Amino acid sequence: MKNIINIAYVPGDGIGPELIKVAIDTIDLLFQDLKEIKVNFTLCDIGYDTWAKTEEFIFEYGRKFGGISEEKIKGISNTDAMLYIATSGGDFPTEFTTPFPVLRRRFNVFANVRPAFSYPNTPFLKKDIDFVLVREQTEGMWMGEEKVLDSNVIKATATISRDASMKVAKFAFEMARKRNKLKKVTCIHKENVLKYAFGEFVKSCELVAKEYEDIALEKMHTDVLPFELIRNPHHFDVIVTTNMYGDIISGETAAITGGLGVSPSGEYGDNYAIFRPVHGSAPDIAGKNIANPIATFLSVVMMLEWLGDRKEMELLHTFSMILKKSVIETLKEGKSLPQDIGGDATTEEFKVEVWKKIKDYKGGFING
Ligand code: ATP
Numbered sequence: 441m442k443n444i445i446n447i448a449y450v451p452g453d454g455i456g457p458e459l460i461k462v463a464i465d466t467i468d469l470l471f472q473d474l475k476e477i478k479v480n481f482t483l484c485d486i487g488y489d490t491w492a493k494t495e496e497f498i499f500e501y502g503r504k505f506g507g508i509s510e511e512k513i514k515g516i517s518n519t520d521a522m523l524y525i526a527t528s529g530g531d532f533p534t535e536f537t538t539p540f541p542v543l544r545r546r547f548n549v550f551a552n553v554r555p556a557f558s559y560p561n562t563p564f565l566k567k568d569i570d571f572v573l574v575r576e577q578t579e580g581m582w583m584g585e586e587k588v589l590d591s592n593v594i595k596a597t598a599t600i601s602r603d604a605s606m607k608v609a610k611f612a613f614e615m616a617r618k619r620n621k622l623k624k625v626t627c628i629h630k631e632n633v634l635k636y637a638f639g640e641f642v643k644s645c646e647l648v649a650k651e652y653e654d655i656a657l658e659k660m661h662t663d664v665l666p667f668e669l670i671r672n673p674h675h676f677d678v679i680v681t682t683n684m685y686g687d688i689i690s691g692e693t694a695a696i697t698g699g700l701g702v703s704p705s706g707e708y709g710d711n712y713a714i715f716r717p718v719h720g721s722a723p724d725i726a727g728k729n730i731a732n733p734i735a736t737f738l739s740v741v742m743m744l745e746w747l748g749d750r751k752e753m754e755l756l757h758t759f760s761m762i763l764k765k766s767v768i769e770t771l772k773e774g775k776s777l778p779q780d781i782g783g784d785a786t787t788e789e790f791k792v793e794v795w796k797k798i799k800d801y802k803g804g805f806i807n808g
Contacts, residue, residue: 702732
């Protein structure tokens with residue numbers, strides 16, 4: 441019987457539609473002519489542009505999430521994973537927010553993973569940076585728990601639980617073991633200020649660390665990390681932290697490793713995962729064929745890796761490796777580089793160079 445892979449895709453807004461096309465066409469190129477695997481794509485049409493056309497929204501947790509509907513969530517519930525470029529938040533009226541948090545909650549993707557790596561010919565801060573940021577994203581300050589108490593006072597609350605903290609800590613330790621590099625997890629916290637809340641996060645990391653004698657646990661205050669990331673990024677292997685700190689730090693990790701155009705991410709749950717570039721919808725360059733597709737390519741690399749593990753299909757790991765190698769070789773050659781990292785190539789021109797290498801490596805692989 442044929443192995444079937446079902447992928448939901450969100451074109452979203454701004455540069456989303458042009459980059460999702462690059463992603464889907466590239467996956468088709470990798471899988472074409474394969475008799476034993478079929479890849480199905482399911483459109484999940486959500487975002488600001490959808491909201492502007494339909495005015496649909498979901499109301500939950502006291503907020504309106506624009507451009508998404510229960511029907512659309514149902515439509516993707518049987519897929520294995522999602523590819524998502526970006527949805528814009530800028531133009532929604534104040535009472536609306538972007539639809540992405542609904543997907544995070546419904547599919548319970550609790551660990552947001554952002555690898556930081558110095559790829560050749562990208563404007564990184566230092567050579568050989570190679571660490572991963574793991575951010576808990578089901579609770580903490582970023583869940584939008586706000587209350588207007590009176591005309592003068594607004595209270596925003598951060599929830600930290602043992603269950604969610606243990607879960608993300610375990611994920612981080614597993615990742616450090618799998619990476620097999622510095623064998624270290626750095627827990628970022630501010631326990632000296634919020635003794636109970638961050639105390640719980642730290643305690644959870646300590647409890648999990650006892651199960652991983654081969655992996656060291658390091659604890660670091662939130663305000664020390666931005667300094668250390670610039671001074672000595674080689675110090676880090678896996679960084680684990682809470683929702684808000686993870687979000688803030690991820691901007692810096694992208695900046696020290698070549699910028700938004702080259703930074704991918706994966707958001708992992710027990711049964712589902714969402715892959716997307718770290719950048720947003722970049723409305724300023726939409727439709728100009730100059731968006732850097734590297735973060736999109738690398739998000740596909742992460743997706744194929746995860747699907748390969750889940751479906752126990754070695755070929756998906758091979759395709760993930762072929763795509764990653766093709767991007768790295770194109771960067772190394774340096775003759776076709778996207779504009780945001782100092783070159784003059786269009787999205788299409790960079791894609792064509794990557795595709796040439798995919799075809800070569802795939803040919804070599806198939807011909808033994
Ligand atoms: P949004 O409202 O969706 O968050 P934004 O413009 O505020 O959009 P980003 O989309 O992350 O935030 O863009 C920030 C800057 O980085 C913009 O100048 C944008 O053009 C640039 N940028 C983002 N992604 C890319 C990309 N893939 N290629 C080239 N430039 C990019």
